Each structure stands twice: as C-alpha cells, then as structure tokens.
Amino acid sequence: MDTTTGARADEVRPPLPEPERTVPWRGRVEPFVVGDPGRAASRTVPIPDEDAWDRRDTVLDGVALLDGARGRVGEVRAASVRGLAHRAYGTVRQDEYGFRRTPDGRHLVLAVADGVSSGRYSHRAAALLARRGTEVLANELASTRPADLRWAELVRRFAGAVEARGRRLLAARGMPTADSATVREIADHLASTVLYAVVDLAPVDGAHEVHVLSVGDSSAWVLRAGGRWEPQHPVKNDGAVLHSSSVHALPLLSSTEPVPVRTTVAPGEVLVLMTDGIGDPLADGTGDVGRFLSGVWATPPASGLEFAAHVGFARRSFDDDRTAVGFWPVATA
Amino acid sequence: MASDNAKLLPFYLVIDVSVSMTGAKLEQANEIMPAVVDALADAPILSDKVRFGLIDFGTDATVRLPLCDLLDENVTLPSLTVRGATSYAAAFRLLRSEIESNVKQLKADGFQVHRPAVFFISDGDPTDRGTEWQDAFRDLTENFPIYPNFVPCGVDDANPKTLASLIHPASGPKAMQMYLMENGQNPAHAIAAIAEILISSMLASGQSLTQGSSGLVLPQKQDLPSGIAAHSSDDFV
Numbered sequence: 001m002d003t004t005t006g007a008r009a010d011e012v013r014p015p016l017p018e019p020e021r022t023v024p025w026r027g028r029v030e031p032f033v034v035g036d037p038g039r040a041a042s043r044t045v046p047i048p049d050e051d052a053w054d055r056r057d058t059v060l061d062g063v064a065l066l067d068g069a070r071g072r073v074g075e076v077r078a079a080s081v082r083g084l085a086h087r088a089y090g091t092v093r094q095d096e097y098g099f100r101r102t103p104d105g106r107h108l109v110l111a112v113a114d115g116v117s118s119g120r121y122s123h124r125a126a127a128l129l130a131r132r133g134t135e136v137l138a139n140e141l142a143s144t145r146p147a148d149l150r151w152a153e154l155v156r157r158f159a160g161a162v163e164a165r166g167r168r169l170l171a172a173r174g175m176p177t178a179d180s181a182t183v184r185e186i187a188d189h190l191a192s193t194v195l196y197a198v199v200d201l202a203p204v205d206g207a208h209e210v211h212v213l214s215v216g217d218s219s220a221w222v223l224r225a226g227g228r229w230e231p232q233h234p235v236k237n238d239g240a241v242l243h244s245s246s247v248h249a250l251p252l253l254s255s256t257e258p259v260p261v262r263t264t265v266a267p268g269e270v271l272v273l274m275t276d277g278i279g280d281p282l283a284d285g286t287g288d289v290g291r292f293l294s295g296v297w298a299t300p301p302a303s304g305l306e307f308a309a310h311v312g313f314a315r316r317s318f319d320d321d322r323t324a325v326g327f328w329p330v331a332t333a
Numbered sequence: 334m335a336s337d338n339a340k341l342l343p344f345y346l347v348i349d350v351s352v353s354m355t356g357a358k359l360e361q362a363n364e365i366m367p368a369v370v371d372a373l374a375d376a377p378i379l380s381d382k383v384r385f386g387l388i389d390f391g392t393d394a395t396v397r398l399p400l401c402d403l404l405d406e407n408v409t410l411p412s413l414t415v416r417g418a419t420s421y422a423a424a425f426r427l428l429r430s431e432i433e434s435n436v437k438q439l440k441a442d443g444f445q446v447h448r449p450a451v452f453f454i455s456d457g458d459p460t461d462r463g464t465e466w467q468d469a470f471r472d473l474t475e476n477f478p479i480y481p482n483f484v485p486c487g488v489d490d491a492n493p494k495t496l497a498s499l500i501h502p503a504s505g506p507k508a509m510q511m512y513l514m515e516n517g518q519n520p521a522h523a524i525a526a527i528a529e530i531l532i533s534s535m536l537a538s539g540q541s542l543t544q545g546s547s548g549l550v551l552p553q554k555q556d557l558p559s560g561i562a563a564h565s566s567d568d569f570v
Contacts, residue, residue: 038381039404085543088378117544317339317381319543 031314034281034292038316046087055092055123057082058312062304064330065101065108065201073201074108074208075300075328079308083277084319094123094192095275095323098130101201102138107146108199109134110325112218114275116191116249121169125162125192129250133158137196146198146211152257155215155250158194159183163251166190183251191249193218195273199265199327207264208329210271215258216248219279222263223270227294229285232261267331270297277320278311289315300328340445340542343384343400343435344535345481347428349455350389351419353490357521358456359413365528366410370403372532379539380404384439386431390424392417400435421459421466428481429473436479449481450538450549452531453499456489456520467498474501482549484534486512486527489520494569503566510551511564518560526558 031041049055060079067073082093094115101108113130115122136157140149166186171178177185193216200209212220212232220232248254265271272293274282281289292313301307311322346369348362366387373380386400397411432449439446459466474480483501487493493513500509512530514523530552537550554563 039377040381043377083543085378089540089543091543315339317341319378319381 029309031312032292032296032309033314034288036316037314040084040088040316040319041314044084044088046082047090049086049090049092052092052123057087057093058308059097060304060308061099062301062307067105067201070332072330073332074199074330076108076110076325077301077304077307077328078323078325079304079311080112080323081308081312081321083321086321088319092123093321094126095277095321096123096126096130096192097273097323097325098134099325100134100138102141104142106201107138107141108201108327109137109141110197110199110271110273110327111194112273112275112323112325113192113194114216114218114277114321114323116187116193119188119190121166121190122192124165124169125190125250126194128162128165129158129192129194132161133194133196137198141198146200146209147262149198149211149260151213151260155213155258156253159250159253162186162190162192166251187249187252191251192216193249193275195220195275197271197273197327199271203266203329203332206331207266210263210265212261212263212273213258214261215250215254217279218273218275220261221272221274221282221285222265223272223294223297225268227291227298229282229290229294230263231285232263265327265329267329269329271327272297272324273326274324275320275322277318277322278324280320281315281318289313297326300326339443340382340447341384341439342379342382342447342535342538342542343386343432343439343449344531345386345388345400345428345431345449345451346531347388347390347394347424347451347453348413349391349419349457350413350415351391351417351457351460352415353419353457355415357519358488358524359415361521361524361528362454363413364525365531366398366403368528369532369535370410372536373403376536376539378543379536382539382542383535384435386435387411388424388427388431389413390420390427391415392420392423394420394423394427396427396431400431418460419455419457420461421455422461422469424453425466425469425473429469429477432477432479432481447542448479448548450534451481451483452486452527453483454486454488454524454527455491455496456487458490458492458495470499482507482509484509484511484549484551486530488514488523488527493564497564497566497569500566507548508565509549511566511568512557512561513564515560515562523560526561529558530561 058081065074080095096113098111111130113126115126195214195218198211222230384400385403387398485496485499487496541550
C-alpha cells in the first residue's frame with residue numbers, strides 16, 4: 001500500500017487474505033481382515049527384540065522381471081511379516097524370503113524359510129537358507145538344468161552351512177562346546193525349514209516349468225484359474241497328499257531323500273511359496289482365507305507394500321510370522 | 334472342510350464348594366474368575382486362544398460356566414455358593430464328560446485343540462465311598478485319550494497324600510505339580526495365591542506356544558507367591 005498519498009486512515013483497506021495454497025491429500029492405511037480379526041490384531045503392543053535391533057519387523061519387495069525386447073516376463077511380490085505373538089513378546093521375525101534371477105536371465109529362484117521357534121538364533125538360519133541358498137542355486141543353474149539339480153546333495157550342503165554358521169555364532173557367544181556340540185545341539189539354537197522353487201522364465205506353450213523342493217512344512221501353491229488353490233506337495237504312490245507331521249529343519253537331515261515336485265505356472269495363474277504362518281490359515285485353500293487371497297492375488301498387487309498388507313491380514317488366533325513370495329507370469333504379446 | 338486351524342487352549346477351574354468352604358475362603362474363590370478376566374484383558378494374544386470353563390462341586394458337581402471366551406460380552410461370571418459334601422468322584426465324572434463334548438465340538442467347528450489344563454482346588458478330603466473317586470480319576474486320566482493336564486491345589490484341611498495322587502501326568506517331561514498351602518497360612522490368602530499361579534501359568538503357556546512348544550507351563554518354584562509350596566507326585570508317598 002502506498003503510504004505517501006496521505007490517504008485517511010479510515011480509507012485504508014485491510015490487505016487481502018493470502019489465497020489458500022494447499023493441495024488436498026488423501027490415502028489411508030487399513031489392515032485387511034478375514035472374518036473375526038480377534039483382539040490381538042488391534043491390541044497387540046509391538047515391542048522390539050532387545051538382542052536384535054537390526055532385525056526388521058517387516059520386509060517386502062515388488063518387482064517386474066524384464067526380458068529385453070519382450071518386455072515383462074513376470075512380476076514378483078514378496079513379504080515377510082513378524083507375527084503378532086513375536087511382536088507382543090519382543091521376539092524377532094524368524095521367517096525370511098529370498099529371490100534372485102540367474103545371471104543368464106533364464107531362471108528365477110525363489111525361497112521362503114521358517115526359523116524354528118525354539119531356537120534363539122533360528123532367524124539366522126532362515127536368512128542363510130533364503131539368501132545364500134538362492135545364490136547357490138542360481139550358480140548351480142549356470143551349468144545344470146533345473147531337472148538335473150542334485151537336491152539331496154544341495155540340501156546336505158545347506159545343512160552343513162547352517163551347522164557351520166551355528167558353531168561360529170555359538171563360539172562367538174562364548175559357548176565353550178561350540179566346536180564339539182552335536183548337530184542336534186546346534187539345531188537347538190538355530191534351525192530352519194526352507195522351500196525353494198526354480199522357475200524357467202522361458203515358457204513352453206505359454207507355461208513356465210517350475211521345480212519345487214521343500215524341507216519342512218512350508219508349502220508351495222499354484223493359484224489356478226477360477227481361484228483354485230493347488231498345493232504342490234510330493235505325492236505318494238497311492239495318491240495321498242504327504243504332509244510332514246514332524247517338522248524337518250536344517251541343519252538336521254531327514255532320513256529320506258528330498259523329493260522335488262514339478263509343476264507349471266502360466267499367465268493368469270500364480271506361483272506362491274509360503275511359510276506355515278500363512279499356510280495354516282489357508283489350510284486346503286477352500287475356505288475364507290483361500291477366497292480372500294485368490295481374490296487379491298488374481299493379478300499382481302500394485303506394490304510390495306500392498307502385498308505385505310495382504311500377507312499380514314488379521315484373523316483370530318493366527319499370530320505366527322508370515323512370509324510369502326509370489327510369481328505372476330506375464331503373457332508375451 | 335473348514336479352512337481354519339486356529340489353535341485353542343482350554344482351561345478348566347474345578348473348585349470345591351463343600352460347606353467347609355463357607356466364609357472367607359468362598360469369598361476369595363469368587364475373586365478368581367474376575368482376576369482371570371482381568372489378566373486375559375491385558376493379554377490379547379492369549380485371550381484370542383484361551384477358552385475357560387468353571388465347574389464347582391459339593392455333594393454333586395455343576396458346570397457353572399461352560400467352556401467359553403471369558404472376554405465375550407455375553408459371558409456372566411457365576412457366583413459360587415456352598416453346598417453339601419465333597420464328592421471328588423462327581424467332579425471328575427462331570428469334568429470328563431465336559432472335556433469330551435467340548436473338544437469334540439471345537440474340533441467340529443474347525444479348531445485345533447491343545448490338551449486341556451485343569452486347576453482343581455479343594456480344602457478337604459473326598460467324602461466319596463470306597464475307591465469311587467480313584468476310579469473316576471482313572472477314567473479321567475489313564476483311560477481317556479484327551480486326558481487333561483491336572484494340577485491339584487490344596488488349602489486348609491486338604492490331604493496332601495490324596496491330592497498328590499491327582500497330579501497328572503505324574504512323571505515324565507510334561508509332569509504336572511501340586512500346590513499346597515503352607516502350614517499356618519491363611520486359607521483365603523492361599524486361594525488368592527493359587528489364582529495367581531493359575532494366571533501366571535496360563536500366560537506362560539500362551540508364550541510357550543509361540544516358542545514352538547505346547548502344553549501347560551507351571552511357574553518355577555522361586556516364582557511362587559508366598560504361603561504356597563509346589564510339590565511333585567513323589568513328595569508324599
């Protein structure tokens with residue numbers, strides 16, 4: 001305002017208000033709930049594990065796999081979410097996942113691992129099997145076709161790696177018998193189940209061949225057309241589905257040789273590896289949880305964050321760690 | 334097929350309401366269930382899984398609270414009153430039929446059920462004839478595939494030898510214990526202490542589930558409230 005014109009005070013007009021320069025915001029975070037969420041879902045006070053500050057509560061990924069001129073060959077979503085019980089009691093997430101593509105781009109290796117609850121360091125075993133395990137497999141695939149992988153030998157090698165890690169870890173923690181302890185004693189401190197899948201990214205007649213190997217009670221599923229969950233377990237001669245009743249976990253080796261399962265996954269279908277934290281509520285896939293997951297996973301979720309929210313759905317009394325890795329093949333043009 | 338493997342922990346409190354329980358003891362007994370409700374209200378992980386039932390017994394036995402989710406808003410806690418003699422046999426028989434039908438129903442509803450836990454509180458010897466109570470106890474334990482983990486608790490004039498014979502399993506890695514009021518203690522205080530033990534073992538059992546084990550976890554001896562001592566089955570022979 002010009003104050004030199006001698007305008008009378010009562011003629012001075014107040015300055016115009018500044019125009020609102022804000023933009024609207026929107027968005028919300030709302031948990032998924034299937035049926036009765038129970039009380040724990042909303043009332044658990046999560047506390048940290050004071051012995052493992054660097055162990056993350058939740059990890060997640062959402063990536064597309066590209067193939068030069070062909071564009072996208074597939075979508076991967078992965079999440080590992082600390083269970084409500086571990087949050088409530090201040091214990092680390094003992095699940096882990098891993099995935100990696102072979103350097104030649106031909107194969108995708110996926111893994112989920114579930115550390116055995118009673119072992120204080122089982123999350124270390126799970127991490128080793130999920131990360132180093134997929135790396136070893138990817139290296140093997142440079143010279144070996146998936147059907148020719150020597151799983152028994154690989155599993156023994158992985159078991160040895162967990163055992164060696166355990167001995168080093170326990171020695172570093174001041175356990176005097178770390179060198180002489182039996183494998184079973186090592187397994188009391190760290191042990192993990194693991195499930196691997198090798199996906200051939202070059203489809204045959206549109207379908208990708210998949211080899212699955214499971215040690216323990218994690219499960220691989222293919223979500224078929226129409227929302228049908230098809231479990232990929234070794235099948236006995238009589239056709240009965242074999243469920244491991246006692247949990248086999250590395251470094252302990254089962255007395256029987258591991259049996260790989262072969263299947264295919266095509267565009268419109270989804271391959272999902274999951275630990276029992278999500279496999280248990282899924283059960284045989286025909287119930288509420290099966291319908292929920294087949295609905296939200298019919299197409300790849302928009303992001304890893306969204307996938308993690310699906311994995312972390314609330315349902316009464318299901319408070320275990322949950323981990324899932326999904327692969328959605330993309331149809332080539 | 335039910336697509337649900339939710340795991341439940343059934344707890345039963347079986348409590349003596351014979352005439353000798355009159356007065357402060359009964360008052361204290363009536364405080365147990367509200368204390369359990371308070372504890373569950375602060376433990377959402379556990380309260381999603383625990384089902385609780387209450388049976389009282391005098392000359393006969395009655396289900397005072399059918400196995401339920403104690404935090405359900407429709408639940409009304411019963412008020413205990415004294416009646417008659419002390420029939421352990423009636424309590425054991427009713428408990429057996431309750432466990433059998435409850436577990437059957439829960440399984441039909443698609444739940445996985447952990448072995449039930451029973452806290453049994455008495456202030457006196459059984460008044461049953463002959464070996465009636467021993468026979469009924471065998472039918473509840475040895476002759477019953479879904480036998481409960483049985484924790485006898487005695488106050489006042491309860492017979493240590495009798496109660497010790499009710500510890501089940503009596504030996505092995507999952508052996509239970511008995512809790513007895515120490516001599517000269519106030520029996521009403523002892524009942525309050527037993528309620529404390531019940532609650533802490535319920536909480537510990539819930540936590541042990543997340544560590545991959547199952548079953549009833551009883552408190553360590555050094556963690557017991559004062560006035561109560563823990564005994565194993567071979568302490569009284």
